[in-house]
Amino acid sequence: MPAVSFVRSRGDLICLSLVRCGVDRAPAPVSRTVPAGIAPTGIAPQGNRNDRTRHPGSSPELPPPSQPIFNLPPVITWLAGILIAIHVVSALFLSRDAAFELIIAFGFLPARYSADFLPGVALPGGAGADVWTFLTYAFLHGGWAHLFVNVLWMAVFGSAVARRLGTLRFLLLSALCAISGAALHLYLHFGEAVPMIGASAAISGQMAAATRFVFQDGGPLGTFRRSDNAAYLVPAKGVVDSLANPRVAMFLTVWFGINLVFGLISTPFGGSSGSVAWEAHIGGFVAGFALFSLFDPVPRRRG
Numbered sequence: 001m002p003a004v005s006f007v008r009s010r011g012d013l014i015c016l017s018l019v020r021c022g023v024d025r026a027p028a029p030v031s032r033t034v035p036a037g038i039a040p041t042g043i044a045p046q047g048n049r050n051d052r053t054r055h056p057g058s059s060p061e062l063p064p065p066s067q068p069i070f071n072l073p074p075v076i077t078w079l080a081g082i083l084i085a086i087h088v089v090s091a092l093f094l095s096r097d098a099a100f101e102l103i104i105a106f107g108f109l110p111a112r113y114s115a116d117f118l119p120g121v122a123l124p125g126g127a128g129a130d131v132w133t134f135l136t137y138a139f140l141h142g143g144w145a146h147l148f149v150n151v152l153w154m155a156v157f158g159s160a161v162a163r164r165l166g167t168l169r170f171l172l173l174s175a176l177c178a179i180s181g182a183a184l185h186l187y188l189h190f191g192e193a194v195p196m197i198g199a200s201a202a203i204s205g206q207m208a209a210a211t212r213f214v215f216q217d218g219g220p221l222g223t224f225r226r227s228d229n230a231a232y233l234v235p236a237k238g239v240v241d242s243l244a245n246p247r248v249a250m251f252l253t254v255w256f257g258i259n260l261v262f263g264l265i266s267t268p269f270g271g272s273s274g275s276v277a278w279e280a281h282i283g284g285f286v287a288g289f290a291l292f293s294l295f296d297p298v299p300r301r302r303g
Contacts, residue, residue, distance in 0.1 A: 072155060072159055073159055073162040073163055073167075074167070075162050075167045075170055075171065076154060076155060076158050076159050076162055079154065079158075080151045080154065080155065082139065083139060083141070083147060083150070083151060083199065084147065084151070086139050086140065087140075087141050087144070087147050090102055090140070091144075101124045102124075102140070103140065103195050103197060104123055104124045104125065104129075104195060105123075105124035105125035105129055105133075106125065106129070106132070106133060106136040106137065106139070106140060107133060107136075107137045107140055107195035107196060107197040108133045108134065108137035108182045108185065108186075108195060108196040108197070109123070109129075109133065109193065109194070109195040109196075110185065110186050110189045110190055110191060110192045110193075110194065110196075111191055111192060111193040111194075112129065112130055112133070113130065113186065113190065113191075114190065114191035116191065117191060117193065133182075134178070134179045134182045134183070135175055135178055135179060135182075137178075137182065137195070137196055137197050137198070138178040138197075138198065138199040138201065138202050139199070140197035140198070141197060141198050141199070142197060142198065146198060150198060150199045150200060150203055153203050153206075153207070154199065154203050154206065157203065157206045157207045157210045158170070158174070158203065158206040160210045160213075160214055160220060160232060161173070161206050161209045161210050163232045164213065164232045164233065164296070164297075164298065165209075165295050165296065165297065166297070169295040169297070170295075172295065173205065173206075173209060173288065173291060173292070173295045174202045174205060174206060175202070176205070176287055176291060177201055177202045177204065177205025177206070177208075177283075177284040177285075177287045177288045177291075178199070178201050178202040178205070178284060179287075180201070180205070180283045180284055180286070180287035181200075181201025181202070181204070181205075181279075181280035181281065181282075181283040181284035181287075182196070182201065182280065182283070183283060184279050184280060184282065184283030185201075185277060185279050185280040185283065188279050189279070196277050196280060198277070200277070200280065200281055200284070201280040201281060201283060201284030202284055203284070204281045204282070204284040204285040204288065205284040205285060205287050205288025205289075206288060207255070207285065207288065208284075208285045208286070208287075208288035208289035208292070209288040209289065209291075209292040211242070211248050211251055211252070211289065212236045212237070212242055212289065212292045212293075212296075213232070213234055213235075213236040213296075213298075215245055215247040215248050215251070216234045216235070216236060216237065216245070217234070218230070218231060218234040219231055219232075219234045220232060221247070233298055234298075235298055235299060235300055236292070236293070236296060236298065236300055237300065238293070238300060239289065239290060239293075242289075255285070256282070259276075259278040259281050259282060260278065262276035262278050263276065263278040263279070
C-alpha cells in the first residue's frame, strides 16, 4: 500500500512531485401420479417421515441462495467505486494541464502554508484548498498500480472495520486518519512543493484500527474464531493491553519496518520515480490505533 511519486514541471511556476502519492435452480417437476406406497393425502407412510419426496399440493424445497463472490460492506464498495471513477476521469479524460491543476487544487501541498512560496501567486483552489486538501488528497492517485493496491488493502482491512463500526463511524475514523497523515506530513515537510495524493494514510489507519480486535480471541484472525458475524464483534482491549498481544506486536513491527525501509531507500512504485510518503502512512496508522476506542460501539474488554 505504498505511495508513489513522479516529477513534473510547469514552466517557472513550480517543480512538483506527485506523491502517493445467483440464480436459483428451478425445482424438479412434481409428478401428478401418486406412486405406490404413498398415502394419497400427501403424508408419507410410517417409516418414511424423513423422505424428502414432495407430493402434489406441497411446496417445493428450494435450494439455498448462492453467496456473492465479493462480500464487501456497502461503504467499501461505494468508496472503491468513487476512487476508481475519479482516477478514470483524471487519467483518461483530462488534459495534462487540467490534471495538473486538479492535483494542485485537491492534493495536499505543504508549500501552501509557507508565506515564502510564490508570494502573490494564486494557486488553484484558493484559500479553501488550505482546508479541504487535508482530506481531498486521499481521493486522488498517481497511477493505476497505486490505486489498485490501495483499493485492495481497503477491501481487506477496511471491510473488517466497517462491519464493526458501521458506515458513519467508519467514515469519520477514516477521515481523521487521512487528516492525521497530512498533518504529520506537513510538520515534517513544511514548505515543500510536493503535493501528496493517495488514500494510503486513511487505509493505514483502517489497518491499525483492525489490529485492535481482529487478533483477539474469537476475532477474525484470533484463536477460537467465532462465526463470521460474531468474530467482528469480539470486545477489544485497550491500547496498552493490545500491544501486549504477541500477534499485534508482530504485525506492528512488520508494518513499521516496511514503512521505514521505504522511507530510507526511497523505493519507486508503479514505474514512477520518487519516494514513498511513509510519514503520512505512520500518521494515519497511529491515529487509527489510538482513536479506535472512540468509535467502537462494542464495550471494551479489560485485562
